[in-house]
Amino acid sequence: MVISGPTAGFDKPRETMMYPDSSQPLRPHALTVSELNRQARHLLESSFMQAWVEGELSSLSRPSSGHWYFSLKDQRAQVRCAMFRGFNQRIREIPKEGDQVRIRGKVSLYENRGDFQIIVEHLEPAGLGALQQAFEALKARLEAEGLFAVERKKPIPEMPRHIGVVTSPTGAAIHDILTVLGRRCPGIPVTLYPTAVQGQAATASIVDAINRAVRHDQADVLIIGRGGGSLEDLWCFNEETVARAIAACPIATVSAVGHEVDVTIADFVADLRAPTPSAAAEKISPDQSTWIARLTDTRQRLVSAARRNLRQQDTRLGQIAARLRDPRHQLQEKAQRLDDVELRFRHAIRQRLATEQTRNSHLAQRLMSHRPSRQIGEQSLKVEQLGERLQASLNRRLETGNQQLDTAARTLNAVSPLATLGRGYAIVSSDDQTVVRDPATLAPGDRIRARLAKGSVDATVSSVAPGAD
Incomplete structure (x- = not known):
């Protein structure tokens, strides 16, 4: 066996050692018992991180401190065990002498007595091993499919309009839920979808209740759970059909199964896990006192803001009123400007009329000097003179043309082949x-x-x- 770790006192050679320049032998270093036990404990705890051990429980003692001390044995050996109060409080049923149990813990050493022991963190009946294996196998398979992924989980509404509860109508869970909701926010309507939560028929009953809640289409958040119990009692919430029904539910789901230490497959699939049914009601319901305080604070802030705004508007109105002039003064100024414009307009019209009259007189004089009757006589005389000149010019032109024509005819006749013929x-x-x-x-x-x-x-x-x- 190879031993690693602190081994002071074990690795010295056994032969006699001598001091330099001395005939006195060097004595080997010896460990104290406390040092030996402490190093042995460190060695054990570093070599065995955690271990599962199964055996028969015996010599159980429960002192007033709340810790448990017992032995775990089989036919050939036994080992001392210690289970401290922080861990054994999770055990619902106290084991008894002769029970076959499975424990999970750290191998250690009780230094005061040098006793080899196991510090137990978990204890369960030995017969639950098969259920635990089935639990772990289904958990690994559904996790690989992505049913536990955070990104697929739906948000829980901050202010639910309607709460649905899938649980037994006679169990403590519905009573706890209604008590918390009645205290925190009694105005939210609650619909119970009754189901069996234990036994062989519970699995199908839970799936049917979830489907009824979906068809009802009223709740926007659904609590699924029951009170505490053994692993066998809670096993219906570890069934695959229940897990898939929760994953397929379009309503936001809250798993509230058993006590805080109980963990089921439904807890991993649901959109939110609550340690208990009461805690589920706490998580999804708004506290009416908190909302009333928030509303009161909001109302006070609104009133303060309204008053501040009124003061600001009043100040602004006063500033505007100071800048605003009396409309009668403006009317008087406008009337005076209108009179001034009227006077200028009349003066401009008189000047324009005078100018036009003068222009018309000049035009009349020019028109008289160029009256049509006078121009007609002058133009008639010119027309007669031009007619006489035109007639004389035509006569002269005709006479000249006749002479030229006679000359050309004689010339043409002299050279014409017809004359030759x-x-x-x-x-x-x-x-x-x-x-x-x-x-x-x-x-x-x-x-x-x-x-x-x-x-x-x-x-x-x-x-x-x-x-x-």
């Missing part, structure tokens, strides 16, 4: 109407046309005689 000449052209100037361009048999002074003659060339140069 009139003297007995003819113009000969071929079939393509080309004028024939050289007989060499013709051949016997060609058709020709001779244009005379009057009419034309078609002929056929019988022979061609070239002309002399």
